Amino acid sequence: xxxxxxxxxxxxxxxxxxxxxxxxxxxxxxxxxxxxxxxxxxxxxxxxxxxxxxxxxxxxxxxxxxxxxxxxxxxxxxxxxxxxxxxxxxxxxxxxxxxxxxxxxxxxxxxxxxxxxx
Amino acid sequence: xxxxxxxxxxxxxxxxxxxxxxxxxxxxxxxxxxxxxxxxxxxxxxxxxxxxxxxxxxxxxxxxxxxxxxxxxxxxxxxxxxxxxxxxxxxxxxxxxxxxxxxxxxxxxxxxxxxxxxxxxxxxxxxxxxxxxxxxxxxxxxxxxxxxxxxxxxx
Numbered sequence: 001x002x003x004x005x006x007x008x009x010x011x012x013x014x015x016x017x018x019x020x021x022x023x024x025x026x027x028x029x030x031x032x033x034x035x036x037x038x039x040x041x042x043x044x045x046x047x048x049x050x051x052x053x054x055x056x057x058x059x060x061x062x063x064x065x066x067x068x069x070x071x072x073x074x075x076x077x078x079x080x081x082x083x084x085x086x087x088x089x090x091x092x093x094x095x096x097x098x099x100x101x102x103x104x105x106x107x108x109x110x111x112x113x114x115x116x117x118x
Numbered sequence: 119x120x121x122x123x124x125x126x127x128x129x130x131x132x133x134x135x136x137x138x139x140x141x142x143x144x145x146x147x148x149x150x151x152x153x154x155x156x157x158x159x160x161x162x163x164x165x166x167x168x169x170x171x172x173x174x175x176x177x178x179x180x181x182x183x184x185x186x187x188x189x190x191x192x193x194x195x196x197x198x199x200x201x202x203x204x205x206x207x208x209x210x211x212x213x214x215x216x217x218x219x220x221x222x223x224x225x226x227x228x229x230x231x232x233x234x235x236x237x238x239x240x241x242x243x244x245x246x247x248x249x250x251x252x253x254x255x256x257x258x259x260x261x262x263x264x265x266x267x268x269x270x271x272x273x
Contacts, residue, residue: 002168003165003168003169006164006165006168007161007164007165009164010157010160010161010163010164010165010220011157011158011160011161012157013160013164013220014156014157014159014160014161014163014164014215014216014219014220015153015154015156015157015160017160017215017219018152018153018156018211018215018219019153044224044225044228047224047225048224048225048228048229050225051225051226051228051229052229052232055229064168067225067226067229068164068167068168068171068226069164069168071223071225071226072164072167072168072220072223072225072226073160073161073163073164073219073220073223074225075223075224075225076218076219076220076222076223076224077188077191077192077222077223077224077227077250077254078188078191078192078194078195078214078218078219078221078222078258079195079215079218079219079222080224080254081191081192081195081196081222081254081255081257081258082192082195082196082199082214082258084255084258085196085255085258085259085262088259099251099255102224103227103228103231103247103250103251106224106225106227106228107228107231107232107235107247109228110225110228110229110232111232111235111236114232114233114236
């Protein structure tokens, strides 16, 4: 039954990631730092925050639904890698900012949420 | 501020034209169909990730499963985004956003690194962090370099 929970969480998380990422990217497109990956940052940091809370508070099927299913599908590494590839060609400074801030902010978000929730 | 027409806003071409900034036709279906396609692809990709996670469990050692998943996903998006993405309109929502986006994960990466750091395995956490970043970014470059070659062979 665990796999069904993963499928259910992913079927919600993946479309929600698309909606959040595109709307944030669209909103920030006239910002001076529009090349910075705002959408991916919002998605991955929010997913890591939720993962911290979920790891501290839930167990069993609910954890599979929210952690492996929802958070796993809501956050993305492949999108980050592809954006990094695009930025490497377009803007080297945005590339550096992205590859340095993305992992650090996600790990910090997870750790703070996990510590606060547990 | 001049806003583009409503249909363009949620469109792929306007939102994600970072790599190839060129005008592309609006997709033939609406947002609802696209969301269903992404949900379907995301479910398939997440199920594959869950299966790999179960076969290579992260008990107390190094989180190999997530590392392999993220690096393979980065390689795959490099190949797919340069090769088959324009062949059919469903390839981008189903394969790139859905399957690959659901397959790879940043939350598990943050979770594992944070837990390793918290447990005092600082060296392991730093090696995992560096390995994921370097291997993932190298993998997407390799995939993006290989993609156009596949395209020349297949077409």
